[in-house]
Amino acid sequence: MTEIYKLTATELAPLIETRKISPVEVTTSIMERIERLDSTVNAYITTLPELANQQAKNAEAEIMNGRYKGPLHGIPIGIKDNKYTKGTLTTGGSALLKQFVPDYDATVVKKLLCAGGIMTGKLNMHEFGGGITNTNPAYGNARNPWNLEHSPGGSSGGSGAALAAGLVTLTTGTDTFGSIRVPAAMCGIYGLKPTYGLVSSYGVAPLAWSLDHIGPMARSVSDLAIMLNEMVGYDPNDPGSIKAPKPDYKEKLVKDMKGLKIGVPTLFLQGLEPDVEMKFKEALSYLNSLGVHIIQLDIPELELATFANYVITTGEASSYHYERLQQNNEGFADDVRIFFQTGIVTDTPQYVRAQQARRVVANAVKQTFEQVDILAGPTIPIAAPKFQEDIVPFNIEITKKCMPFTAPANVSGNPALSIPVGLSSKGLPIGMQIIGKHLDEKLLLQVGALWDN
Structure with missing residues (x-):
């Protein structure tokens, strides 16, 4: 056993x-x-x-x-x-x-x-x-x-x-x-x-x-x-909680994918490490062999997602931690303190602009789903990096590389699933991300189940 x-x-x-x-x-x-x-x-x-x-x-x-x-x-x-x-x-x-x-x-x-x-x-x-x-x-x-x-x-x-x-x-x-x-x-x-x-x-x-x-x-x-x-389930204690149908997510995970339309935004094809690009292309080829239609898309609005995600996150985080930052800012790790302090200097117009950019991204994603069933790309453009001694520049570098790939689904609120699709030449895992329509977790799980063996 x-x-x-x-x-x-x-x-x-x-x-x-x-x-x-x-x-x-x-x-x-x-x-x-x-x-x-x-x-x-x-x-x-x-x-x-x-x-x-x-x-x-x-x-x-x-x-x-x-x-x-x-x-x-x-x-x-x-x-x-x-x-x-x-x-x-x-x-x-x-x-x-x-x-x-x-x-x-x-x-x-x-x-x-x-x-x-x-x-x-x-x-x-x-x-x-x-x-x-x-x-x-x-x-x-x-x-x-x-x-x-x-x-x-x-x-x-x-x-x-x-x-x-x-x-x-x-x-x-x-x-x-x-x-x-x-x-x-x-x-x-x-x-x-x-x-x-x-x-x-x-x-x-x-x-x-x-x-x-x-x-x-x-x-x-x-x-x-x-x-x-x-x-899942509505919780009156959470102001952001939503009332939504509750399917059995475990039921019928095996699904015929023939005819499914998957869009690949051009933004998700930029700056990839060679191993990531290769494994992502192999994953798309596998999906194509199952009758899935792969469609490359240009969604320029996605480029606003990193700005929106960063400004909103730092603004809201600095608000939650405001007293701590004033009274004991040395108690934070260096990289997190700098990240949160960025939010303190964010002014109201910048935060509002970030929320406006968020709406632009969300609308663009919603419109894209009139053409395709799912969006796909590498989860991130890199394999796991080696730790660096100076954590501030290390974290800034990795965040800058990864946020353009992960931020769109956060600012739009759409579900997103990371699937392991192979290893790099150095033996490190590589992931593919698929993004679905709101409340379409079941379809994401069905697609992900194609790798679940």
């Missing part, structure tokens, strides 16, 4: 349901692997062996008594450390919150635990979500399991690294300018940024309120679907 830590939730669920394997066995396997390897990978800020073991025992008792809750019951789940967890340290990846213990669970955490998930711990992240490399002076850099000298991406870097190293079965992420999709691409796993407001952000420390998305990360598309089934 395959080692337990390598199994996906989709593979584990029927074994747990039929009592061929117990939640305690699964959790023990994961926690032992964390104990052996996480000192090297550094995917976790806080591990919770005692809590996880108790939750696993509770799950086992429930299942033995005929109270099986569904495919998340007894499955180990790592929680990104910007999501509030009652009675458990929640740092946001920052030394400023090194003693913060919330008295309630974030809505998404509550939903996953109520579905029977086992919380293994709180995952490493770029401080307050303010970067996409997961450099973290306070808790140490999360490392890319494919090459420990390289970044796992961020800000959900611990989430991606834990999955790639087999230190957990499922993880959660957040995405404001790429923070689910970047680590998914760099770590060779699947990451979904859902439609804005589809998953509640209540109890999640914000980076930018109007751009934050909460989503699942996993080693298979079917696992994403299982998680999404539990994560």
Whole structure:
């Protein structure tokens, strides 16, 4: 039998349901692997062996008594450390919150635990979500399991690294300018940024309120679907939450793609590393062989997305952290402090212009979907970069390269999925991003399932 830590939730669920394997066995396997390897990978800020073991025992008792809750019951789940967890340290990846213990669970955490998930711990992240490399002076850099000298991406870097190293079965992420999709691409796993407001952000420390998305990360598309089934739903505690139909995302993931129209914006073909370009073209060729129509598109409005995303994010982040920046700005990591301070000097006209640019991008994307069913491009134009000693220029460089690819789906609020499509010549993962119409997560998962084997 395959080692337990390598199994996906989709593979584990029927074994747990039929009592061929117990939640305690699964959790023990994961926690032992964390104990052996996480000192090297550094995917976790806080591990919770005692809590996880108790939750696993509770799950086992429930299942033995005929109270099986569904495919998340007894499955180990790592929680990104910007999501509030009652009675458990929640740092946001920052030394400023090194003693913060919330008295309630974030809505998404509550939903996953109520579905029977086992919380293994709180995952490493770029401080307050303010970067996409997961450099973290306070808790140490999360490392890319494919090459420990390289970044796992961020800000959900611990989430991606834990999955790639087999230190957990499922993880959660957040995405404001790429923070689910970047680590998914760099770590060779699947990451979904859902439609804005589809998953509640209540109890999640914000980076930018109007751009934050909460989503699942996993080693298979079917696992994403299982998680999404539990994560979605209107939440009156979240002003951005939307009321939307709730399909079964796991149902009918296998779909005939003949006749599907996929648009490739020319912006997503610029500045690619040769390996990224090659793997993306191979992915398009595969889709074409299935009868998918590939259409190259010029959408000049997408070039406004980086400006809009950057100004709105820094403006809203500096507002949330305003008192901290005034009273203890040295408490932030250098790169995050500079990033947030940029927002303080942003004036109202610039913020309004950024919001206007956001509307232009959103309208252009909406109009494009009158011609095609999906947009596609490399998730980011690079493979995972090697960590650099000076984190400020390193983070600026990587952000400048990646934001043109990730920002459009954030400012438009459209769902976007990163799919692993191969390895670079140096053995580092490469991702392809597909973007769908609002609330079209099901179609993205069906396309992503073509690589899920």
